[in-house]
Amino acid sequence: MTTLGLAQANAIIDAAFARAGELGLKPLGVAVLDAGGHLIAYQRQDGASFLRLQVASGKAYGALGMGAGSRWLQGVAIDRPHFAAALSVASGGKVVPVAGGALVRTREGGILGAVGISGDTADNDEACAIAGIEAAGFVGDGG
Amino acid sequence: MTTLGLAQANAIIDAAFARAGELGLKPLGVAVLDAGGHLIAYQRQDGASFLRLQVASGKAYGALGMGAGSRWLQGVAIDRPHFAAALSVASGGKVVPVAGGALVRTREGGILGAVGISGDTADNDEACAIAGIEAAGFVGDGG
Amino acid sequence: MTTLGLAQANAIIDAAFARAGELGLKPLGVAVLDAGGHLIAYQRQDGASFLRLQVASGKAYGALGMGAGSRWLQGVAIDRPHFAAALSVASGGKVVPVAGGALVRTREGGILGAVGISGDTADNDEACAIAGIEAAGFVGDGG
């Protein structure tokens, strides 16, 4: 599978929600972005608060923008907060440097897009992102 | 049905795409917003360009913000372009005064959210929004 | 009365709503700004949509910023739309050039603040703004 279209994005979201259900997580927002950082699909579970969109998209956008899962950006933010702050402003607020944004990679390593999740802990958000990506036949890269 | 949650939002999107398929329309982006103007679900069909999100959401957001389907705002924009321009800037670009954004109303007239569609003509976009809303058991109000 | 404080602002809003009730208007948002353009008080009636804040405040802000009731700015917008558009952007979206924003003046003509109303027609909005201002012992200047 080397294309990330709407069918694949919906499959990723379904599988991410399924994993969240197994883990008993809080309600989530899940965003799937194409390689250009633009939203293909978003779903927010009932009870999830409204800034989940900005956080989930911001994790995925930052991952794509820097070419690494957002856990890498989280490390940057801890080690060099001035850099993360500058990226946030430079991107017009579109980067959120917190784990939970995973690149959607082909088996060969190419980047097709990214998935960002927000609603539970960053670790759990990331686990669901990767579960969703893998279920759809891609390789998930959390950073 | 008096709640607009994720299940209803997904049903609206599915029905809107089904109608678009029957009509042979171009690829669409469909956004479903809650009553506060926040995204519940978004899906962009393969081949639809990336600003469809901003246009579709902007139609729905303007409808909710002014309490009338976006066809009403389209009329304002033609009659009083200065007002529409000011609303666009005042809302931080979140209002797009073009038909294709329909309020999701209960049978009693209450506003539960809005659906915005972009990708084909404004009239066709609106027709699909209303078809989706009606299929999910609500009343669509295009303005 | 030469001070526009919270007590006066609340009195203005109460009287504006009373007049709207007599006239049978749609639900309104009423904003009272001090001479520096900052909100003293705002009340949004049940059923009024959420962008009423931006429109009501924008009428009052434009009135203060240009030193004339927003009906004057509405004339500018019709005669010189480029000027109104530039003001909208220059103010960061804080100016809405539509009637319904009235200066709160002393008997001597001094400007203490402004009242902006949105929800019904611009003419009715303005009538309620002036009714509220007059009821509180000031002179209303719609432009």
Place this chain on the structure above:
Amino acid sequence: MTTLGLAQANAIIDAAFARAGELGLKPLGVAVLDAGGHLIAYQRQDGASFLRLQVASGKAYGALGMGAGSRWLQGVAIDRPHFAAALSVASGGKVVPVAGGALVRTREGGILGAVGISGDTADNDEACAIAGIEAAGFVGDGG
């Protein structure tokens, strides 16, 4: 009481000011937002400075956007300053991660809106927010 309308919002503000008077606090700005983060009512006491609106609203907006009272966001800001900074920018400056923003909950835990207060210490601001919410028959959740 399961509706947060203008009458309830005004009751909350009155009770918050009453509590502030008993405690001898500095002049306050009090913002009441609906569940979508939009202002229902705002009052700024004489002598309170003008950015109280942005701070009070920002506390309430952040609480709603993340689904927890703003004391929780204050903890995030101390533990993970990069996340709080990114949220501030991602929301267009609408999130202020400081205690004093309390969710307005029903007895069953549903979220109807939020109250944000600014003017005294964050702890005192929060105490008045909760006092106002409780006086109006709701449950206040400071985070």
